Amino acid sequence: MENGKSRLQQAQETVDEVTVIMMDNMNKAEERSGKLEDLEDRADDLLAKSKTFEKTANKVKQQKRWENNKMKMVFIGVGVVAAVVIIGLIIFAIVDGTGGQ
Template sequence: MENGKSRLQRAQEDAEEVKEIMLDNMDKANERTAKLSDLEDRAEELMEKGKVFEKTTVKVKQQQQGMNKKMKMVLIGVGVVVGIIVVAIIIVVSTNSSS
């Protein structure tokens, strides 16, 4: 007997210490599992938000392309009108100077 403790008492104390360590490890594992579950939920939420964002960007891109086409058409129309006006002025001036 060492320090008044029998081998059985020391073995029981060691077993109790191991039991406490194992319970603590199980608690930590449960906490990690809960945190992982939260992370999975957040990841799914972010994926959904990403899909919504992607759809929105596609719509905005299409709208911008439509606006760009309209602007090009307007600029081409203005250019044609200005060209016609210039040609008309040249014709009027040349007819007036010939007469």
């Protein structure tokens, strides 16, 4: 009977060890689950911030493109005015040079 009792005790000890290991594994799995949820929340927050950044970047890009086009127009206008003044001076010099004789 003692052998039977010791076998039962050994089986009970093995079951207790397995129970402790299983509880530890469950606790670790629960802890990982919490960390994964935090990571998922952070990823969602990062996604929302990246979408906001993309919208802002597109607005700034469009604004800078418009400012660049305005500057081009100003430089073209100044160039045209300068060309007209130079052509006017040349025509005036030609007319004045030939009309005076």
